[in-house]
Amino acid sequence: MVRFKELAGLFEELEQITSHKEIVRKLAGFFEGLKGNEVKDSAYLFLGSIGPAFENTTLGIKDRLVTRAIAGAYGISEEEVKKLYARAGDLGDVAFELSKKREASLTIEEVFKRLRQIKEVSGKGSQEEKIGLLSDILQKATPEEGKYIIRIVFGRLRLGFGDQFLLEAFSIAFTGDKKHAGKIKESYSVCTDIGELAQTLAEHGAGAPGYFSIKPGRPVKSMLAQRVESFEELEERIRGKKAAEEKYDGERVQVHKAGDEIKAFSRRLEDITYQYPDVIEAVRESISSDTIVLDGEIVAYAELEKDNTRIEEFYPFQNLMQRRRKYEVEKYREKCPVAVFFFDILYLNGESLLKKTYSERRAILEENVRGSGIMHLTRRIVTENTEELEDFFNEAVEKGLEGIVVKSMSSNSVYEAGKRSWLWLKWKQEYSEGVRETFDLVVVGSYYGRGRRKGSFGALLCTALNEEEQQFETFTKVGTGFTEADAEEINSLLSTHTVSEAPKNVTIKKGMLPDVFIEPAVVIEVLGSEITNSPGHTAGEGKGETGLALRFPRFLRIRYDRGPYDATTVREIRDLKEGI
Numbered sequence: 001m002v003r004f005k006e007l008a009g010l011f012e013e014l015e016q017i018t019s020h021k022e023i024v025r026k027l028a029g030f031f032e033g034l035k036g037n038e039v040k041d042s043a044y045l046f047l048g049s050i051g052p053a054f055e056n057t058t059l060g061i062k063d064r065l066v067t068r069a070i071a072g073a074y075g076i077s078e079e080e081v082k083k084l085y086a087r088a089g090d091l092g093d094v095a096f097e098l099s100k101k102r103e104a105s106l107t108i109e110e111v112f113k114r115l116r117q118i119k120e121v122s123g124k125g126s127q128e129e130k131i132g133l134l135s136d137i138l139q140k141a142t143p144e145e146g147k148y149i150i151r152i153v154f155g156r157l158r159l160g161f162g163d164q165f166l167l168e169a170f171s172i173a174f175t176g177d178k179k180h181a182g183k184i185k186e187s188y189s190v191c192t193d194i195g196e197l198a199q200t201l202a203e204h205g206a207g208a209p210g211y212f213s214i215k216p217g218r219p220v221k222s223m224l225a226q227r228v229e230s231f232e233e234l235e236e237r238i239r240g241k242k243a244a245e246e247k248y249d250g251e252r253v254q255v256h257k258a259g260d261e262i263k264a265f266s267r268r269l270e271d272i273t274y275q276y277p278d279v280i281e282a283v284r285e286s287i288s289s290d291t292i293v294l295d296g297e298i299v300a301y302a303e304l305e306k307d308n309t310r311i312e313e314f315y316p317f318q319n320l321m322q323r324r325r326k327y328e329v330e331k332y333r334e335k336c337p338v339a340v341f342f343f344d345i346l347y348l349n350g351e352s353l354l355k356k357t358y359s360e361r362r363a364i365l366e367e368n369v370r371g372s373g374i375m376h377l378t379r380r381i382v383t384e385n386t387e388e389l390e391d392f393f394n395e396a397v398e399k400g401l402e403g404i405v406v407k408s409m410s411s412n413s414v415y416e417a418g419k420r421s422w423l424w425l426k427w428k429q430e431y432s433e434g435v436r437e438t439f440d441l442v443v444v445g446s447y448y449g450r451g452r453r454k455g456s457f458g459a460l461l462c463t464a465l466n467e468e469e470q471q472f473e474t475f476t477k478v479g480t481g482f483t484e485a486d487a488e489e490i491n492s493l494l495s496t497h498t499v500s501e502a503p504k505n506v507t508i509k510k511g512m513l514p515d516v517f518i519e520p521a522v523v524i525e526v527l528g529s530e531i532t533n534s535p536g537h538t539a540g541e542g543k544g545e546t547g548l549a550l551r552f553p554r555f556l557r558i559r560y561d562r563g564p565y566d567a568t569t570v571r572e573i574r575d576l577k578e579g580i
C-alpha cells in the first residue's frame with residue numbers, strides 16, 4: 001500500500017519542475033510502483049479530481065465551511081483560521097502551517113475513498129457530515145498531505161500540466177516504452193475515463209488498446225472538421241460523391257441512452273444533462289432503441305408561423321449560452337427554446353459503429369431516429385456536382401446558418417474520435433469574406449485599462465497552444481470589440497484564475513509581461529486579419545523561426561464550450577500563414 005505522503009511529496013516536487021521530460025519521467029517512476037486501485041485513484045488525483053471528467057466530481061463543500069473543517073481539525077477558532085487565510089491566501093497553506101503530525105499513516109486509497117465519501121453525502125445535514133469527514137482526515141494528515149487534500153477539495157491542485165503528460169507517463173510505466181504514447185492517446189479518445197484507462201494499461205500493457213471500445217455512459221471525444229480555404233479545395237480534398245450537411249452554430253452534444261438512463265455530454269465531456277431536460281424528454285419519447293449513442297448539435301431554435309407558413313428561426317450561439325445554468329432551468333427552457341439536430345450514430349444495442357462508414361452510419365441513424373418535435377436529423381444532400389453544393393451552401397446561409405460540413409463517403413470514412421479529420425470539411429460564410437479569420441485563444445494576462453476603461457482591463461494577452469510542447473505561447477493583445485457587459489463578464493471570470501506569477505506552461509517575452517497573470521483557463525474567440533512575424537511574441541518561435549502575431553484583433557465572444565487545450569494551435573496558425 002503506497003502512502004499518500006509519497007503522492008503529496010511528488011505533487012510538491014512537480015510544482016517546481018518545468019521540464020516536460022522530467023515531469024513525465026517522475027510520473028512514470030511513480031506509477032511503476034503502484035498496484036491495484038492505487039493506479040486508478042492516482043490517475044484522477046494527479047488531475048486534481050476524484051473521478052473521470054464526465055462525472056460531476058465536485059465535493060460539494062461550501063468554500064466558507066472548509067475553514068470550519070480546518071478549525072475543527074486543529075482545535076483553533078474559525079476566526080484564527082480566517083486570519084491565517086488572509087495572510088497566506090491559500091487554505092492549503094493554512095492546513096500546512098497548522099498540522100503538527102509528523103508521522104504519515106494515510107494511504108492513497110484511504111484518502112481517495114474519504115474524498116469520494118465526502119462527495120457522496122447528500123441531503124439534509126450533509127454539509128455538517130461533510131465537514132466532519134474532512135476534519136477527521138485532516139487530523140490524520142501531515143502538513144504536506146493536509147495542504148494537498150485541501151487543494152483537491154477546492155478543485156485547485158494546479159500542478160501545471162494536463163492529461164497528455166499522464167498518458168506519456170503511462171506509456172513508459174505500463175508498456176516499458178514511450179513509443180506507445182501515440183496509441184495510448186488514441187485510446188483515450190475512446191476511453192475518456194483516465195482512471196479506467198490507467199488500470200487497463202497496468203493490467204494488459206502494450207496490448208491494452210485492444211480492450212477499449214465505446215460504451216454507453218462514457219462519452220468519446222468528438223470527431224471534428226478541418227477547415228478549407230476555398231471551394232476548390234473542398235472539391236480536391238473530397239473527390240466525387242460526397243455528403244453536405246447544414247452546419248448549425250450551437251453546442252455539440254453526445255446523447256447516451258442506456259435503458260431508462262439518458263445523459264447528454266458536451267464537447268468537453270461535461271455532463272450537461274440537467275441543462276437540456278427538453279432534449280432528454282424528446283429522446284425518451286421518440287427513440288425506442290434500448291442502448292444508443294448519438295452525436296449532434298443543440299441550437300437555439302424556434303418554429304414560427306408567418307402568413308400560414310412555417311418558418312424556422314435559428315438564433316445565435318449567444319442565446320444558447322443562457323441555458324448554461326444549474327438554476328432556473330425550467331424558466332430558461334421557456335425563454336430559450338432549443339432543437340437538437342443529430343448527424344451521427346456511434347453505438348446501437350451493444351454494437352460499436354465507430355468503424356462503420358459514413359453512409360452506413362447515416363442509414364442506421366435514419367432507421368433508428370425519426371425527427372419529431374424538437375428532435376431533427378441534419379438536413380443534407382448527397383452530390384458530386386459543384387453547383388449543387390454551392391446552391392446548398394447559399395441556401396444554408398440564407399436560412400441564417402453558419403455554413404456547411406462536407407463529409408467523405410469513402411470506404412474508410414469511419415468516425416475518428418478525438419480527431420480534427422480531413423474526412424469532414426467545414427465551409428463557413430465568413431471564410432468567403434476575404435482574409436478575416438477567427439481564432440480561439442487562451443487568456444494568460446491582462447493590462448490595466450485607462451480612461452473609460454479604468455478599473456477594468458485595457459487589453460488581454462492571448463495565447464495559442466503549442467501542442468508538442470504543451471505550452472501556451474503569446475500571439476496577440478486584444479483590446480477592442482468588448483461591450484461593457486462583455487468586459488464585466490470577463491473580469492469576473494478572470495478573477496478566479498489570477499495568479500501571482502507567469503504559470504510555467506505559458507511562454508511570454510519580457511517586453512510583453514502583463515499587469516496581471518492569469519492561468520490558462522478562459523478561451524475567447526478573436527477575429528483578426530493578418531498574421532505577421534513578430535519578435536515580441538512567442539507563438540511558433542524556435543527552430544530558426546520568429547514568433548507570430550495577429551494584427552487587428554477584435555474580441556468576438558467567450559468560448560465557454562472550450563478548454564485551454566482545445567484552443568487554436570500554433571501549427572494551425574503557421575499553416576494558415578503559409579497558406580497550406
Ligand SMILES: Nc1ncnc2c1ncn2[C@@H]1O[C@H](COP(=O)(O)OP(=O)(O)OP(=O)(O)O)[C@@H](O)[C@H]1O
Nearest residue numbers: 224225245246247248249251252297343378405426
Ligand atoms: N452537420 C454537422 N456535422 C458536424 N458538425 C457540425 C454539424 N453542424 C454543426 N456542427 C458543429 O460544428 C463543429 C465543427 O466545427 P469545428 O470542428 O471546427 O469546431 P469549432 O471550431 O467549434 O467550430 P466553430 O469554430 O465553427 O464553432 C462541430 O464540432 C459541431 O459542433
